Amino acid sequence: MSLPIGSTSTESATLRPRRYEISVGGMTCAACANRIERKLNKLDGVSASVNYATERAEVHCADDVDPRTLIEQVERAGYVARRVDDVAPIDDAAEHEQRVTDLRRRLAVAAVLAVPLCDLSLALSLFPELRFTGWQWVCLVLAAPVVGWCALPFHRAALAGLRHGGSSMDTLVSGGVLAASLWSLWVMFTDQATTPGLGRGLTVLSGGTHALYLEVAAGVTMFVLAGRYFEARAKRSAGEAMRALLQLGAKDVEVVRDGHAERVPVAELVVGDVFVARPGEKIATDAVVTEGSSAVDMSLLTGEPMPREVRAGDQVVGGALNAGGRLLMRATRVGADSQLARMAQLVRRAQEGKASAQRLADRIASVFVPSVLLLALATLAGWLLLGEPVGSAVTATVAVLVVACPCALGLATPTALLVGTGRGAQLGVFIKGPSALESTRSVDVVVLDKTGTITEGRMRLREARSLADVPREQLLRLAAAVESASEHPLGQAIIAAAEGELPSVTEFTALPGLGAHGIVEGERVVVGRQRLLTDLGLRVPEEIETWRHELEAAGVTVVLVGWAGQALGVLAVADTVRPTSASAIAALRDQGLRPMLVTGDNARTAAAVAAEVGIDDVVAETLPEEKVDVIRRLQAEGHRVAMVGDGVNDAAALAAADLGLAIGRGTDAAIEAADIVLTRDDLLVVPEAVELARRTHRTIRGNLVWAFGYNIAALPLAMTGMLSPLVAGAAMSLSSVFVVSHSLRLRSFRPDTER
Numbered sequence: 001m002s003l004p005i006g007s008t009s010t011e012s013a014t015l016r017p018r019r020y021e022i023s024v025g026g027m028t029c030a031a032c033a034n035r036i037e038r039k040l041n042k043l044d045g046v047s048a049s050v051n052y053a054t055e056r057a058e059v060h061c062a063d064d065v066d067p068r069t070l071i072e073q074v075e076r077a078g079y080v081a082r083r084v085d086d087v088a089p090i091d092d093a094a095e096h097e098q099r100v101t102d103l104r105r106r107l108a109v110a111a112v113l114a115v116p117l118c119d120l121s122l123a124l125s126l127f128p129e130l131r132f133t134g135w136q137w138v139c140l141v142l143a144a145p146v147v148g149w150c151a152l153p154f155h156r157a158a159l160a161g162l163r164h165g166g167s168s169m170d171t172l173v174s175g176g177v178l179a180a181s182l183w184s185l186w187v188m189f190t191d192q193a194t195t196p197g198l199g200r201g202l203t204v205l206s207g208g209t210h211a212l213y214l215e216v217a218a219g220v221t222m223f224v225l226a227g228r229y230f231e232a233r234a235k236r237s238a239g240e241a242m243r244a245l246l247q248l249g250a251k252d253v254e255v256v257r258d259g260h261a262e263r264v265p266v267a268e269l270v271v272g273d274v275f276v277a278r279p280g281e282k283i284a285t286d287a288v289v290t291e292g293s294s295a296v297d298m299s300l301l302t303g304e305p306m307p308r309e310v311r312a313g314d315q316v317v318g319g320a321l322n323a324g325g326r327l328l329m330r331a332t333r334v335g336a337d338s339q340l341a342r343m344a345q346l347v348r349r350a351q352e353g354k355a356s357a358q359r360l361a362d363r364i365a366s367v368f369v370p371s372v373l374l375l376a377l378a379t380l381a382g383w384l385l386l387g388e389p390v391g392s393a394v395t396a397t398v399a400v401l402v403v404a405c406p407c408a409l410g411l412a413t414p415t416a417l418l419v420g421t422g423r424g425a426q427l428g429v430f431i432k433g434p435s436a437l438e439s440t441r442s443v444d445v446v447v448l449d450k451t452g453t454i455t456e457g458r459m460r461l462r463e464a465r466s467l468a469d470v471p472r473e474q475l476l477r478l479a480a481a482v483e484s485a486s487e488h489p490l491g492q493a494i495i496a497a498a499e500g501e502l503p504s505v506t507e508f509t510a511l512p513g514l515g516a517h518g519i520v521e522g523e524r525v526v527v528g529r530q531r532l533l534t535d536l537g538l539r540v541p542e543e544i545e546t547w548r549h550e551l552e553a554a555g556v557t558v559v560l561v562g563w564a565g566q567a568l569g570v571l572a573v574a575d576t577v578r579p580t581s582a583s584a585i586a587a588l589r590d591q592g593l594r595p596m597l598v599t600g601d602n603a604r605t606a607a608a609v610a611a612e613v614g615i616d617d618v619v620a621e622t623l624p625e626e627k628v629d630v631i632r633r634l635q636a637e638g639h640r641v642a643m644v645g646d647g648v649n650d651a652a653a654l655a656a657a658d659l660g661l662a663i664g665r666g667t668d669a670a671i672e673a674a675d676i677v678l679t680r681d682d683l684l685v686v687p688e689a690v691e692l693a694r695r696t697h698r699t700i701r702g703n704l705v706w707a708f709g710y711n712i713a714a715l716p717l718a719m720t721g722m723l724s725p726l727v728a729g730a731a732m733s734l735s736s737v738f739v740v741s742h743s744l745r746l747r748s749f750r751p752d753t754e755r
Helices: 009-013 030-041 067-076 093-126 135-150 152-163 169-189 214-238 240-246 339-352 356-385 390-403 407-427 434-442 450-454 472-483 489-497 530-535 542-553 581-590 603-613 624-636 648-656 668-673 685-719 725-748
Strands: 017-025 046-051 056-062 080-084 252-257 260-265 274-277 286-291 294-297 308-310 327-333 429-431 445-448 460-466 506-511 515-520 523-528 557-563 566-574 594-598 617-619 641-645 659-663 676-678
Touching (some): 030 067, 056 067, 093 152, 135 169, 169 356, 169 390, 214 390, 356 390, 356 685, 429 685, 434 659, 450 603, 472 489, 472 523, 489 557, 489 566, 530 557, 542 566, 581 594, 581 685, 594 624, 648 659, 676 685
Parallel strands (some): 659 676
Antiparallel strands (some): 429 676, 460 566, 557 566
């Protein structure tokens, strides 16, 4: 990147990377997207990816790059561009509908004129005695509006591309239509003996030396317009799930300020505002319930079939439907920080990403159109050199131009990704990008955390034992005071079991995987595993050791509590295994995956939980960095590893795994580190996510095989004259429609677990 006058390389290095999203209008095929991508990437310090299906450009650049420069670069390439704001995304629905309406009008006119033109040409080809004086001019009158007005978008786009030194699908279509039309006009106005060209084009009958191909020009225009129209409608359908997700949020909310209730737009909410959700209303934003209880329906956001009961102290996600009583809530996240907005942004960015197969397809598409133009010229020259009539050479050339349009190639991956990620969002599965799909296909080991993943993560105090000279209530009160500064599930269970007001804690220190300690009432109270107490120099009496072994043998988690130089008691905390965990583990095995439990909990508890859900491989008493070591060891053995977790202590392992899945209401760190975010508190969603990702990847592969196979098979047929331009136009359009329709099948995806 060039440096401004007076700056240094050190200053440049401190520039923060920025991400911009740009809406691009006017693209007609993958070659257009590739050209815009190349133009943007020519700018210093800019890395851009353009997606034809979503009509978006994702640009990463240094902080000093003016986004207006990016817009101007796209516009100089001959397209329309505007920046998209992540906080308030623009709605392209009106523009899309206008485009669909315009295509429908042009298609209607083309069909009304081209169908009788083709019928007339076929009849005159098969029955020469039906030819009447001036039939050529009747054909011209029918064809002119189709070739002129109906095909105008192709001509306009082709001209714009040539003006900017590029080529696209429109170059091929426009070139084919104009070649057939100009040849026909030349034959007519040179007063040569003319014959209808349809029969010759179909290679059923031999036409005259100077055949007209007006019906070919009109027919190709009609078929390509039909393909564009159905493709545009299908692309609109493909994004419906995403639009539904964005529209889930409430539009206004009743806020309580200074003791008075007033209705304000949701955009005016700030963190800390207290608002009301009445029965039947959508919850405005992420919040914590302060008063009331109700059943909250989160099916549209998480896919959970049953409403969730909430009461004071429970977290609620914005966009959920209050199905029961009146709730008073305090906003915890608003705007772009809310879970709904963040999940929608995950889906949008996933849909804008490119799989490795699509990057290959884009590279092919970028050289495909120029190559086809050369092939068309070679076809024309070859037929003429072989002594064939000019009309036959023109027919084959037009067929090559029309049949080779790489639309299906450009749509193969983006449409499947668009539909698959949208359907996933409906099921509570948020796939971050194409790389996650590719990883899901290859994983063979699934590493699962225990707390909050296999279990519900809602720990409850089962038992508290203290030495004779320490009251049980004091042990529990001091332990709860330390844990009041922690968000760990074990700590929350201890706090919930304590009675009365808790004393304050100072000098609090949390040690992930070990426990915590702090000063309470003048004593340094330590709460955690035996290893923590020993490391801090506290003695563990034999009686405490006996209790620990006895309780751990029963499959519960034991927390030691100590102060004044020794351990003084134990707290037995137990989690509850999710009802669906065993079924989920069985489903993962059916998918060919090997489940493995890796937890920071003790070996006895881990073994008991593993046995209950059907897991054979268990690694217990691991610190967060040791979980990473387990994953790297598996990878060194040649395994592709998926990691499922939900907490801060899982973030490093999620990032280290080949595929990270954050389950339930995971922490921000877990969500950022994961490749797939699962919003349902249900382990069964893991095999569902794997199945959806694999189905989407299979759809992408099927689309690409069809797109490549179609072009490879059709080009030789067109060059040798075995494929007429009319049939070529229909085949090209149907190829694109097939790819999009094949992707749309993902909208009806239902996981095996629901059948």
